[in-house]
Amino acid sequence: MSRPQLRKDAHVYRFRKRVPADLVAVVGRREVVFSLRTSDPKEAKRLHSEELAKLESQWADLRRRPSNGTTDAKPAVMEYSAAPRSLSERQAAERAQWMYVHWLGLYRENPSQQRFWPTDLYHHLWRASPGSVENRDDGRTTVRAALDLRSVEKVEELQRWCRLQAETVLDLHDVDADEISTLRVAKAVASQVQRASLALAALARGEPEAPPMAPQAAASPMSQPAVKPVLLSELIEAWWRQAERTGKSPSTRESYTNTMRQLHAFLDHEDARRVTADDVRRFRDFRLASKKRNGEPLSAATVKNSDLAALKSVFGWAVVDGRLPVNPAVDVNVARVAKIKLREREFTTEEARAILQASMHLQAGRELPQTLAAKRWIPWVLAFTGARVGEIAQMRRQDLHLKQIEGHPEGVWVLRITPEAGAVKTKQAREVPLHPQLIELGFPAFVQSVREERLFLVPGTEGAITGPLQAVKNRLGEFAREHVSDRGVSPNHGWRHRFRTVATEAGISANVIDALCGWATKNVGDRYGSVSLKTKADAILRIPQFRI
Structure with missing residues (x-):
């Protein structure tokens, strides 16, 4: 039975169905493959059922039509995708161009906050050998490790992240790429992030910004998936669909949802991709200066354990789920203030x-x-x-x-x-x-x-x-x-x-x-x-x- 599929290490489900043998000539392909554009298994199952019903209906309609040598129904089926299975290095690079503009835009206002991508590790990505060979004076050969354990783990994390970005953009464009092509896109993503990170490092040193990219690159239609808004309201609902299965309580959902609504109102926009660490800090300060309904100020504990906990949890999940590149709240905290105790905490x-x-x-x-x-x-x-x-x-x-x-x-x-x-x-x-x-x-x-x-x-x-x-x-x-x-x-x-x-x-x-x-x-x-x-x-x- 056909069901939603996940490619290896991918997060976005796709639809895949073999075309019946008697319709291959009419449809013009042996298989229908396209992205369901969701990482939620329940939503993927629902969408898969809807698309399968549509497809079966179209195929039944094709069988009912008289065979007169024409293929007038072909365009209706071809809408699903005729993307190539193999991408050249040039095609892979084109599909990664959006990442430079996107990464630069994330941190341009505060370039020193870009700490996810260490530029000194870029040349260690996808290297076959982790060390260098040295010939000793006694005639023996020694292999010296190029990186310590922590750096090796970071390199592996960067490689997984780049592959995830590649899988996401390929699925969004219904490109059923093979393993080599996916790796090419992942490497192209790494190249663009490295370029952008070097530019941000220069900005952090006070150097002038480099000339902007060519208009055709910045305006490439391939950049659309990156700049498509990730709405806070949609993000919290997607988070809850998974958190509910782990035992999170409805009260946690309500609390986190309220925090997201307050952040939306504070920022006057709802795009999670545009939220920076500075935005979260300003929101934290705003909440610390707010008052409850009874006129009392919000406590630091409430802001820390409710507001910041919500942002760190939901944004952190979004990074793992491939919806956001970084968690803007991860390093934002509330200074701990010693609480003055003047009495015992129980009623007399x-x-x-x-x-x-x-x-x-x-x-x-x-x-x-x-x-x-x-x-x-x-x-x-x-x-x-x-x-x-x-x-x-x-x-x-x-x-x-x-x-x-x-x-x-x-x-x-x-x-x-x-x-x-x-x-x-x-x-x-x-x-x-x-x-x-x-x-x-x-x-x-x-x-x-x-x-x-x-x-x-x-x-x-x-x-x-x-x-x-x-x-x-x-x-x-x-x-x-x-x-x-x-x-x-x-x-x-x-x-x-x-x-x-x-x-x-x-x-x-x-x-x-x-x-x-x-x-x-x-x-x-x-x-x-x-x-x-x-x-x-x-x-x-x-x-x-x-x-x-």
């Missing part, structure tokens, strides 16, 4: 009591019933589970069960925190017994009274919860801030810190606390064995109640 007993007491005296207003329920119950659940706020805010009705456990004759209400409900940092489900005070307050009865699946949020289109979940977390943070104004404690995460402190004071062992809160094990030994549900239930009983 008085602060916790203030929030919990306020949650019991809420009045219905204009907000959604789910938001009101979140403010009423989630602070209490966090206080007695040590869970992350998002793990509880995304809770479903079916995540709470009454289980029979030895030593607990009346049964134990158990909350199951699971990736099936949404994002869980460790990507592992865990069970947390409810504290008796939660049962006395009526939390299980509340859960059973809810008709919808989600307790604290209203899913978006097609059941999406990422946006609504963040909204609930924001409302909870604002609610806690109304009663605990000290910025030294997080309005949501302060519960998690407090739980560990209280559990430790109650004599609960560290491994049981980790199992209850979903903390990853600290060493290999901790990964052996497990903490039983009975042990967890016994431990929860040791947590003191709140006096409200």
Whole structure:
């Protein structure tokens, strides 16, 4: 069965189908080959199916037409490509001319930032011998290595990169080139990058720029694939199609997508190929000077761990995937600032009591019933589970069960925190017994009274919860801030810190606390064995109640 194909070391899929023997004379070729212009396997499969259906339809139409000696249908099929399989050195050089203008344009404003291509290694590319032969005085022969191990690895990286550029441009132009021709284009690409890099090095030294290339070279139609915009919006979606399969969470997708939108708005263009390291630095400084919705400035940690992490990850993936030549964010960082600590990171007993007491005296207003329920119950659940706020805010009705456990004759209400409900940092489900005070307050009865699946949020289109979940977390943070104004404690995460402190004071062992809160094990030994549900239930009983 015909399926999308990848040539060796290529990243762009292509369509390849043998022409039926009875149609070869009419079509004028034995095989149809053309690029699908995508590196995403799912998209390639979809496009392949569409193109195969079109082709089969055309062939069926050819068979239905009377045989009168004409080949009037031939042009409709020939649109797929009649590119040569073998390229001369001149043809290979023509297909690489665009790279000089493109590479020079990437770094012309700041030529010293071109550090990907070391010009001193160019003459070592595709060399058969890695060293030189020396005749010693004693008559023996010694082979002296020309490069150290790091340089050898860099040479191999440059060769792979040049081949990838060659494969990409050949696929974009539907050129089904043979191995020798592909290597010729790769070498021609290397030559153009070397020329451009030498010109950039001269600019970095303050020397005047060399005269521009001949107009016909700069305007060559072969340069079109290089200057075709790589849109930030398309880049993030392509990144997500692969990242999703590696276990990245939808919240990461939303965060990275927001960063790309902000970068687009800041630069006033969406072409990822035009983004330079200077652009990323300016964007970083802009974000550091920005403020959150509540008027507070963005922290350096947020810019580093959210904005820069997104750019480095997506642009880095794009380089590996052959969509970008370099990662403009790779060397951009945020200076680490020592955070002044004036208090412990958990809520004090008085602060916790203030929030919990306020949650019991809420009045219905204009907000959604789910938001009101979140403010009423989630602070209490966090206080007695040590869970992350998002793990509880995304809770479903079916995540709470009454289980029979030895030593607990009346049964134990158990909350199951699971990736099936949404994002869980460790990507592992865990069970947390409810504290008796939660049962006395009526939390299980509340859960059973809810008709919808989600307790604290209203899913978006097609059941999406990422946006609504963040909204609930924001409302909870604002609610806690109304009663605990000290910025030294997080309005949501302060519960998690407090739980560990209280559990430790109650004599609960560290491994049981980790199992209850979903903390990853600290060493290999901790990964052996497990903490039983009975042990967890016994431990929860040791947590003191709140006096409200």
